[in-house]
Amino acid sequence: MENEEWDLITAWISSTGSHLSQYMSSHLRPTEKSNEVRQLYFIDATNSFPLQQFQNLIPYNGEDENKRIYDNIRIITCLELGELAMVLNKIIQSIQLNKIKRQKNTTTQSEKPKEGNLNILIVVNGLETMFRNTRFKENVEVTHSVLRMALLKLRILSNERNGYHLRSLVLFPLEEMKNLSTKQLKRLKSSSNRGQNDGSSVGDYVCKYYVDRVIIM
């Protein structure tokens, strides 16, 4: 599926490294729209970028095309929601800078800028860890507020189509999905003997209120 066909924010449950790298590589490979710059921001709470699987798909062998792909991937470590918010701000700034640059080029070369020049995919892994770490420092209200703001920023960024195209992918482990009401997960949950009901997890909350689509592998 092309990146354009994905929803604004998608939650991917129980993704494996090979599947994720497959999707990321398909996003980053240049298409017929040769002017499009495809970028990937991998925001992670741990060191979990599937480097080996990704290198199997796109080898880092010095070819210009592959090197450009590797240059366009940024790996960012975030362990708290505050850091995530700052990273999102920086992404907004870089988008604005890119926009200004293109406008300058347009005025000098008197060409009309083409839509979708910047195609960005943001992958957020470990949101639940960031939430917990923030919870250690802040109270519940503040933590929830920071989480909401971060997710809203993602949505606002994705909604704007002013010279760029942005999609977000939020990764969650299956264990985070306690109350998700899909048939398969519901059955799995009811058949398990955990018997614990200690509230919604971050994954449940985000999937219920902030994502457009949930993918379960």
Place this chain on the structure above:
Amino acid sequence: MSMGISLSQFIVEKQLPLSSGISGLDDLLNGGFQRRSIYEIFGTPGIGKTRFGIQLVDNFLSSDDDNINGQDNGEKSVLWIETHRPISDNFISRNINHNNHTDTKQTTQDENIFKIRITKYTELLYFFRRQLSKKIKEETKDDEDHDDNDTSHIKKRGYELIIIDGFSQIINDHIQILLNRGYQETSIHETKCNHLILLMTWMTKYIHSHNGTIILLNDSMNTSYQQLDLSSMENDFEVIEDGSNFFVKSWFGGMTNQNSKEETLGRNSIPSRSYSESYTHNNNNSTTGNNKRTPLRRNNVQVLKSSLIANSAMGPKDFKWEIFLKKRIGFFWNWLNDTDANTDKKSKFERCRLAIIFDLNNDHDSSNRSSPEPSNTPLSQQRQGLLKRNNRQEPQQGHIDTLKNSFEKCAKFAYCEVTNTFVSVGNSGNNLNIGVKKRRRLDNVNGDYNMLRSLTTTNSITNATTTIPSTLGQITGTCETLKGGNVSNLIPIEVTQQEQEQEQESSQKSNKKLTDNGLEWTTLSEQGNNKGVNICKDPREETTIQIGKGTMVEDDENDIIYDSEA
């Protein structure tokens, strides 16, 4: 707050992984211990965790191929954090293999090893926070202050390898302190997870800022607690996507009725049982032809786990902090050589260690998982195939693959007294092969013995091979509980009906003790020269190994006999 680094920069700056010196283990770890990662190593006492840590220190300091950024060995620094088991100041440098080093290099290495003692959780937490705050301060005044003395330089670089010997003991003590303070036992697991998340967050921050590696050397504990793993449970089902209903077959059905094994997912109950338990039960019923709907009996199989998990705060939420671990490696005992029971009766057997690598993040290759791509096979054929498979008596290959995936990879290694290092030996690699020797007897090691027997009756050595790792861990765990020592010498065997009858007759003469399933321990009338200490005679090496109470020897008929009263 930077915007991270680009992947190309990450690859260029990426340093070579730290070699363990065990080639088989390095291969399984993609070259060794990776930077910016936390690894956990657990094992029984005496298996060599500390020595392995020292070997890592040695390899780290002596590696010359780690100079991607132009740093030399003098800039490397290692921190050894000892906990409740203090070691002497020069213990590490004494045990480092100095054979191949010049005097200058040896001195440099010794100077770069730092050791501190931390016995409390809060101390450890404070240590990492302080190290990070120091790093931030140094970075802010980096341009102003150019003090070039060596100590400050090391402080600035930070420790690139940190080994915490006995990390689990700190956590267990912390849990005990919390319980003594009045924490409720119902919430202690949640508290443990939260505190581990907090600590490991700082650890992760530290290793990311210093491009370092942290190795946690932990004890192991026996537990019969079955941690429910939803992700692996998902793999136990075969799902046909027909748009409306899911037809599911489970090997772990709550009832064992062969005529109606196929159940919909909704009616299927998934007990919190280990693979081996459920698997064993299904196979036992299939071999005996029992078609009655009998409820599964829960076997409390003792399994050796890391004492970071198996402690007084056990629970189902350990995945919350396990995401910070790159890999968990378990050290177990094993035989050095794979043997054929019938031909190698008189062979000498030697022990070795076995490292089993647990993939915590389900990041293994997904080739064995159900493909997201829709199948081209018509639905009716799929269902027919499913029905056929359900009526089979032998285990499915797909299920064996699932079992195989539950334990990832393993590598054998042994201690070489010539070089004073651990080296890779035997059949290192993905498959663990253990010869199942016939006509040997073993105490009732719950379901795993039966699982082995059922696997061997299908004459499928591949199946037996793939499930051995789980068996090994459980056998080791069970026996250690009983006897408190090294028990990998126990090898499961089959007992025929005729042999059982013969042994029952002879047991009346030799005071033998019968157990369930036709297995037995024979009580010896006397043991010579054990001086009150119970001695286990290794049945293969013909040497004695002390394993605590009880005596286990091999008689003339190659049967293992056990004296519990000695």
